[in-house]
Amino acid sequence: DLHHLDATAATLAAAAASTGSSSSSSNTSVQPDFDVVMCGGVLGIVIALALQQQGFRVAVVEKRLVQGRTQEWNSSRHECQVLVDMGLLSQAELEAAIVSEFNPVRVGFKGGDPLWVQDCLNIGVSPESLIASLRTRFEACGGVVYEQTAFKSAVICPDGVVATLASAAGAPAGVADTNRPNALTEQQQQQQQSKQQQGQ
Numbered sequence: 001d002l003h004h005l006d007a008t009a010a011t012l013a014a015a016a017a018s019t020g021s022s023s024s025s026s027n028t029s030v031q032p033d034f035d036v037v038m039c040g041g042v043l044g045i046v047i048a049l050a051l052q053q054q055g056f057r058v059a060v061v062e063k064r065l066v067q068g069r070t071q072e073w074n075s076s077r078h079e080c081q082v083l084v085d086m087g088l089l090s091q092a093e094l095e096a097a098i099v100s101e102f103n104p105v106r107v108g109f110k111g112g113d114p115l116w117v118q119d120c121l122n123i124g125v126s127p128e129s130l131i132a133s134l135r136t137r138f139e140a141c142g143g144v145v146y147e148q149t150a151f152k153s154a155v156i157c158p159d160g161v162v163a164t165l166a167s168a169a170g171a172p173a174g175v176a177d178t179n180r181p182n183a184l185t186e187q188q189q190q191q192q193q194s195k196q197q198q199g200q
Contacts, residue, residue, distance in 0.1 A: 032160045033057070033059070034057045034058060034059045034144070035051075035056040035057045035058065036048070036051050036056050036057070036058045036059070037058075037059045037060075037061060037161075037163055038058060038059070038060045038061065039061045039151045040061075040062065041060040041061065041062030041066040041145065041147075042062070042066060042067070042068065042127075042131060044060060044062075045060060045066055045131060045134045045135055045138055046083070046088065046134060048060045048138055048143060049088050049134055049137055049138040049141075049143065050086060050088060052138055052141050052142060052143040053087065053088075053141060057142070058138075058143050058144070059143070059144045059145075059146060060138070060143065060144070060145045060146065061146045061149050061150075061151050061163075061165060062145070062146065062147050062148075062149065063148070063149065063150050063151075063168045064147070064148065064168070065147050065148070066131065066135055066145050066147055067128065067131060067132070068126065068127025068128040068129070068130055068131035068132065069127050069128070070127075070128060071127075072099060072100065072124035072125060072126060072127070073124070073125045073127055073130075074121045074122075074123070074124060074125075075121065075123055075125050076119060076120055076121055076122060076123065077098075077101075077119065077122075077123055078119070080094055080097075080098070080123070080125065081094070083134075088134060088137065089130075089133055089134065089137075093133040096129055096133075097125050097126050097129040097130040097133065098123050098124070098125055098126075099124050099125070099126045099129075100123065100124035101122060101123045101124070102122050102123075103118055103119065103122050104116040104117060104118050104122075105117050105118075105120055105121060105122050107120075146165065148167065148168050148169045149165050149166070149167065149168055150165065150166050150167070150168040151163065151164075151165060152164040152165060152166050
């Protein structure tokens with residue numbers, strides 16, 4: 001729940017301060033590049049932006065592109081409004097991402113009578129527009145995005161974590177890319193088409 005991020009941020013800050021004071025006897029500590037590394041950047045960009053705005057140095061690692069798919073997401077206006085209330089989007093950016101709205105909504109189960117509800121999953125949100133706005137804000141306030149980059153491993157050290165990343169430029173399209181044609185670069189799409197033609 002995004003509403004708990006303020007408390008979480010305060011807890012992390014207190015823990016970091018405590019760790020810093022307990023290890024003050026060592027003068028060989030290395031300043032980490034980031035406070036948080038978010039692996040998975042499409043929906044992860046929401047949490048990443050919230051933490052970046054709290055003052056943490058955040059990086060997003062995404063195997064493909066930090067880009068929303070073309071198929072709409074169904075949501076409710078009050079759920080999306082949280083993004084505005086948290087300062088992650090402006091009202092105008094949210095309205096631009098809402099591409100359809102309908103009421104009432106029919107809910108039905110096999111063998112049962114239909115139920116009509118109001119304001120429940122009654123808007124269509126463009127992931128492409130939503131994620132683009134969030135990413136723009138994230139990078140504008142200092143966040144760093146590593147696209148086409150795979151997380152390989154992590155080594156936990158007494159004063160931090162060392163993450164190993166690798167290029168994922170040749171990653172094949174997955175099932176989730178069915179409605180996300182821009183998830184691959186033009187070069188990757190051409191490579192896939194070539195492989196498919198060779199296999200025919």
